Amino acid sequence: MIALQGQIVKGKVVRLEEYGAFVEVTTEEGTTVTGLVHVSEVSTEFVENIYAELAEGDEVDVKVLDIKEDGKVDLSIKRADPDWQDEESVNLRSKLDKDFNKRLRRFMHKSQMIQGEARRQKRGRVDS
Incomplete structure (x- = not known):
């Protein structure tokens, strides 16, 4: 062992x-x-x-x-390393990072949808 x-x-x-x-x-x-x-x-x-x-x-x-x-x-x-943080605090940070990443992906998706809609509306005005 x-x-x-x-x-x-x-x-x-x-x-x-x-x-x-x-x-x-x-x-x-x-x-x-x-x-x-x-x-x-x-x-x-x-x-x-x-x-x-x-x-x-x-x-x-x-x-x-x-x-x-x-x-x-x-x-x-x-x-x-004696200064190593215990796993509970690391797991909490990991969970916070995942929550942040989830919110960021949601924001980016909404932003892309809004930008796409704005481009479509702009093209509609130009075509008219």
């Missing part, structure tokens, strides 16, 4: 891919296991280029997010 889910452990970046970093961590038994830190779990900021954020050989603190039945391990660097 690597560690308990939610535990923060030390790891070493062993490989980088566009979609994330493979980090090697030591299990409680002393063996090493490689887990994936998805690019979205590297930083609280948007990571456009993972190679600019991390390098092979970097020592990092990671939080164990999940240990799947097939043995794959999901890790997070940003959640290992």
Whole structure:
């Protein structure tokens, strides 16, 4: 067993891919296991280029997010940070963002309908 889910452990970046970093961590038994830190779990900021954020050989603190039945391990660097906000506040922000996006789409749709109607009326006046 690597560690308990939610535990923060030390790891070493062993490989980088566009979609994330493979980090090697030591299990409680002393063996090493490689887990994936998805690019979205590297930083609280948007990571456009993972190679600019991390390098092979970097020592990092990671939080164990999940240990799947097939043995794959999901890790997070940003959640290992002591300043990381708890998920409840993140979920609230996500809900607020979704509500905003929904209202924005509705506004844009209405605006396009009004502009289309104005163009039709203008063409009707020109044709007359």
